Amino acid sequence: MKFLEELNIQTHQQGTSTGNNWLPTNTETITSYSPVNNSVIGSVTVTNQNAYNKVIQQAQLAFKEWRNWPAPKRGEIVRQIGDALRNKKQALGQLVSYEMGKSLQEGYGEVQEMIDICDFAVGLSRQLYGLTIHSERPQHKMYEQWHPLGIVGIISAFNFPVAVWSWNAALAWICGNICIWKPSEKTPLCSIAVQHIVNEVFQKNNVPEGVSCLVQGGKEIGEWLSNDVNIALISATGSTRMGKAVSTAVAARLGKSILELGGNNAIIISQHADINMALIGSLFGAVGTAGQRCTTTRRLIIHESIYENFKQKLINAYAQIKIGNPLDANNHVGPLIDSDAVKMYLHAIEQCKQQGGNFIVEGKQIEGCYVQPCIAEVTNELQIVQHETFAPILYIMKYKTINEAIAMQNNVPQGLSSSIFTLNMREAEYFLSHGGSDCGIANVNIGTSGAEIGGAFGGEKETGGGRESGSDAWKSYMRRQTNTINWGDSLPLAQGIQFNI
Numbered sequence: 001m002k003f004l005e006e007l008n009i010q011t012h013q014q015g016t017s018t019g020n021n022w023l024p025t026n027t028e029t030i031t032s033y034s035p036v037n038n039s040v041i042g043s044v045t046v047t048n049q050n051a052y053n054k055v056i057q058q059a060q061l062a063f064k065e066w067r068n069w070p071a072p073k074r075g076e077i078v079r080q081i082g083d084a085l086r087n088k089k090q091a092l093g094q095l096v097s098y099e100m101g102k103s104l105q106e107g108y109g110e111v112q113e114m115i116d117i118c119d120f121a122v123g124l125s126r127q128l129y130g131l132t133i134h135s136e137r138p139q140h141k142m143y144e145q146w147h148p149l150g151i152v153g154i155i156s157a158f159n160f161p162v163a164v165w166s167w168n169a170a171l172a173w174i175c176g177n178i179c180i181w182k183p184s185e186k187t188p189l190c191s192i193a194v195q196h197i198v199n200e201v202f203q204k205n206n207v208p209e210g211v212s213c214l215v216q217g218g219k220e221i222g223e224w225l226s227n228d229v230n231i232a233l234i235s236a237t238g239s240t241r242m243g244k245a246v247s248t249a250v251a252a253r254l255g256k257s258i259l260e261l262g263g264n265n266a267i268i269i270s271q272h273a274d275i276n277m278a279l280i281g282s283l284f285g286a287v288g289t290a291g292q293r294c295t296t297t298r299r300l301i302i303h304e305s306i307y308e309n310f311k312q313k314l315i316n317a318y319a320q321i322k323i324g325n326p327l328d329a330n331n332h333v334g335p336l337i338d339s340d341a342v343k344m345y346l347h348a349i350e351q352c353k354q355q356g357g358n359f360i361v362e363g364k365q366i367e368g369c370y371v372q373p374c375i376a377e378v379t380n381e382l383q384i385v386q387h388e389t390f391a392p393i394l395y396i397m398k399y400k401t402i403n404e405a406i407a408m409q410n411n412v413p414q415g416l417s418s419s420i421f422t423l424n425m426r427e428a429e430y431f432l433s434h435g436g437s438d439c440g441i442a443n444v445n446i447g448t449s450g451a452e453i454g455g456a457f458g459g460e461k462e463t464g465g466g467r468e469s470g471s472d473a474w475k476s477y478m479r480r481q482t483n484t485i486n487w488g489d490s491l492p493l494a495q496g497i498q499f500n501i
Contacts, residue, residue: 075125
């Protein structure tokens with residue numbers, strides 16, 4: 001395929017890199033299969049212990065130089081990466097769609113997210129502000145400044161094989177850090193393509209070898225990173241189970257972590273909602289990326305007065321969804337990532353039926369990894385509803401009062417994204433108040449999915465509590481230092497303490 005050639009993707013290639021240096025490893029490989037047609041795209045060698053150690057050594061050397069580059073100069077490098085991604089947007093978007101299975105428009109959108117975070121980081125490179133603080137002591141001044149942490153390990157998931165890495169890498173780089181990326185073993189070729197793009201920019205600008213590193217493999221590689229005292233920060237995206245393991249390992253060595261884990265996101269649809277807007281938001285939220293987003297809409301909490309009407313509109317809308325090859329721009333929904341995901345989808349449907357759920361749009365496996373997005377009428381307390389299934393299964397339920405709706409929305413272990421559709425200002429403001437949504441993201445009159453990079457992204461409870469991307473998320477990639485300078489000719493102590501000799 002032309003886009004594979006443009007991205008320099010080979011049939012078989014090394015998977016471990018310190019930049020322009022691709023390291024030999026053992027003979028173990030990861031084979032990448034496209035869920036679009038189950039064909040082999042290529043294979044990538046798995047990082048062994050020796051190659052991993054070389055990556056760490058090169059990263060440590062690179063940090064000593066990279067941290068001393070002025071932040072705006074580091075930002076200029078990131079600006080060029082953004083431009084390089086613009087030039088490769090079509091090819092990289094097609095690879096994302098082909099290797100992961102999301103629709104072509106979503107593939108392009110993911111690359112656009114990478115471009116957007118580069119633009120954001122460029123400006124941020126001149127805004128790594130500290131505070132000046134008035135001292136209680138005469139002829140003293142206090143201020144704080146921010147320093148890079150060192151090596152940042154990035155563990156990314158298959159559903160956003162490139163964008164979430166960029167949220168971390170662009171910010172980490174302008175802050176003066178080194179990045180070691182462990183992509184999902186389900187989408188290794190996307191990471192290879194990105195590494196080639198970054199390498200070209202770094203080589204032109206004489207960036208130290210080791211600023212952008214790549215390691216490949218499964219759970220074992222993640223464990224190496226999590227337990228490695230040389231890694232100052234681990235940013236991990238994935239399941240809550242995975243996040244708990246990473247958190248435990250990193251905390252045991254008093255390291256830092258950013259965790260972006262599961263979501264069980266709900267939209268409240270008020271009797272005061274614009275029904276057409278709510279329908280569009282619910283539809284994309286539920287079936288976009290075949291339900292494989294952490295921000296996917298999994299629950300609709302609908303006011304009882306409009307429940308039957310809205311339910312019928314949903315049924316009609318689902319009948320119009322086009323399922324098929326995601327490289328065909330006419331299709332709305334592509335495949336699930338692999339056969340294991342299909343099994344989880346089918347198991348969740350069976351569990352829902354056994355627990356009393358009533359399917360108003362039936363789910364089924366169509367062919368290969370393609371499945372039918374489905375809808376079930378449930379109560380919020382069902383065990384399966386409390387669980388995040390990474391598939392296009394939408395649960396709908398009724399509510400009577402806004403207090404009841406918010407309580408239902410919050411009554412799950414996860415706390416990532418949430419939304420309410422209402423034209424009632426009081427309802428909207430209450431939803432956003434201290435007594436409203438307990439999620440890290442709370443929206444009014446838009447869906448749960450599709451966050452912009454300008455805002456900090458992340459959630460609470462079993463979602464992990466981490467924040468990435470916009471706002472002041474950059475502070476997670478730096479260490480704060482408080483400085484006090486005495487410019488007088490005496491040494492008064494704080495709190496008026498006297499210590500005379």
